Structure formats: structure tokens, C-alpha cells
Amino acid sequence: MGSATACQPKARSIAPVDLVPIHADSIANWISEYRPRVPVRYDLKWQFLNDRGSTGGRAAIRIAPPDSLRFDVRGMFGKTGAAVVVGANGVWSKPENDFKDVLQSAPLFWAALGAPLRPPGGSATFGVAGAGRRAWRYAVGADTFDFVDRRNAAGHHLLAEMRRRGTIVGVTDATFNATGTRVASARIDFPAAETRFSFSVEAVDSLEKFDPGIWARP
Numbered sequence: 001m002g003s004a005t006a007c008q009p010k011a012r013s014i015a016p017v018d019l020v021p022i023h024a025d026s027i028a029n030w031i032s033e034y035r036p037r038v039p040v041r042y043d044l045k046w047q048f049l050n051d052r053g054s055t056g057g058r059a060a061i062r063i064a065p066p067d068s069l070r071f072d073v074r075g076m077f078g079k080t081g082a083a084v085v086v087g088a089n090g091v092w093s094k095p096e097n098d099f100k101d102v103l104q105s106a107p108l109f110w111a112a113l114g115a116p117l118r119p120p121g122g123s124a125t126f127g128v129a130g131a132g133r134r135a136w137r138y139a140v141g142a143d144t145f146d147f148v149d150r151r152n153a154a155g156h157h158l159l160a161e162m163r164r165r166g167t168i169v170g171v172t173d174a175t176f177n178a179t180g181t182r183v184a185s186a187r188i189d190f191p192a193a194e195t196r197f198s199f200s201v202e203a204v205d206s207l208e209k210f211d212p213g214i215w216a217r218p
Contacts, residue, residue: 024118030129055075084215092218113186143163
């Protein structure tokens with residue numbers, strides 16, 4: 001664990017103020033280009049930062065369409081962990097506490113990977129589209145999710161925010177590569193805990209065959 005030499009992450013709300021009610025199908029059409037079509041593996045370099053310092057390592061993420069994800073992480077001193085997410089739900093993690101933030105805010109993690117989830121059935125949905133920008137929101141239960149797809153000369157970003165009973169849980173900023181075909185790097189800030197998880201994508205493999213056993217709880 002390194003020393004914390006910089007200010008702790010402070011998440012700024014990205015929630016749009018110009019949204020209007022729209023049908024959930026419109027949002028589904030907007031995000032269809034993001035959805036993975038074939039199984040894919042991402043190899044990452046990651047960093048975790050909090051008020052005690054920072055640590056980092058390598059990770060592999062396997063995504064099986066339409067909405068299954070396994071996250072395997074390697075850290076300092078040989079520490080390892082894994083987690084499985086299906087849709088908006090964390091299924092299991094090992095060790096259990098290491099992935100708590102990710103499992104409790106899975107839609108943010110999907111957005112960080114450039115694969116935002118469709119609004120669940122029964123959600124209240126809102127959106128707006130303009131030059132170089134699309135924004136949408138869905139609310140279900142106590143949770144509200146906002147997304148902003150921003151494309152301009154500075155690059156292509158997908159921003160996401162989760163609020164629970166009006167309080168920000170987390171904010172994501174995913175940066176796409178020059179061709180806009182995949183995420184190149186991303187960060188997720190959790191303001192209440194003053195933590196940040198960030199990563200950069202080092203390799204992508206769409207040819208690997210996934211063993212069905214990777215989804216089973218260890």
C-alpha cells in the first residue's frame with residue numbers, strides 16, 4: 001500500500017437537468033451499439049485509491065453476452081480475488097468484502113466497461129439527445145441512474161452516476177479509444193467512502209473460449 005500524496009477523490013454530479021420523459025425502448029436503441037455481441041476478455045491494469053493510500057495490479061474481465069461478467073484480480077504480494085455479476089446483480093465474490101462497492105453498484109461497473117445496462121422493466125425513464133450528446137436516466141426503487149454519452153473533438157466519454165435516495169453512491173467516467181469501438185480507460189469514484197477504482201485496458205481477446213465452470217461459486 002503506497003502513501004496517499006494527493007487529494008482524495010471527490011465525485012462531481014453528472015446528472016443532466018434537461019431530461020424529459022421518454023419510452024424505455026428509445027434508451028434501449030441508444031445503447032444497443034454498446035452491448036457485447038460475442039464473448040470477450042479484457043486484460044486490465046488497475047489502481048485503487050483511498051485515504052490510506054493506493055494499491056494496484058492486474059485483472060482479467062470475461063464478458064459473456066448478454067449480461068454475465070467475471071472479474072479476476074491480481075494484486076500486490078500475490079493477493080487474488082474474483083467476482084461474478086449478472087445484469088445489475090452481484091452473484092458472488094471471493095473474498096466477500098473486496099468487491100463490495102462493485103457488487104452493490106453493478107450498473108456503474110458495466111458503464112465503466114462501456115456496456116451500459118438496459119433500464120429494468122417498470123423503470124421511470126427520461127432522456128434527451130442533441131449534437132454530440134445523449135443523456136438518459138432510469139429510476140427503480142430507491143435508486144436513480146444517470147448516463148451521458150459525450151462525443152466531441154476532445155474524445156468519446158460515457159459518464160454514469162448512481163444515487164440512492166438522492167445521495168450519490170458512485171460516478172463513472174469511461175474513455176473510449178480513438179475509433180470509439182471500446183473503452184480504453186475508466187474510473188469509478190465512491191464519494192461516501194472517498195475511494196476511487198480506475199483501470200486501463202491493455203489487451204482485448206474475443207477468441208477465448210470460456211469454461212462454463214467460471215461462473216460457479218467457489
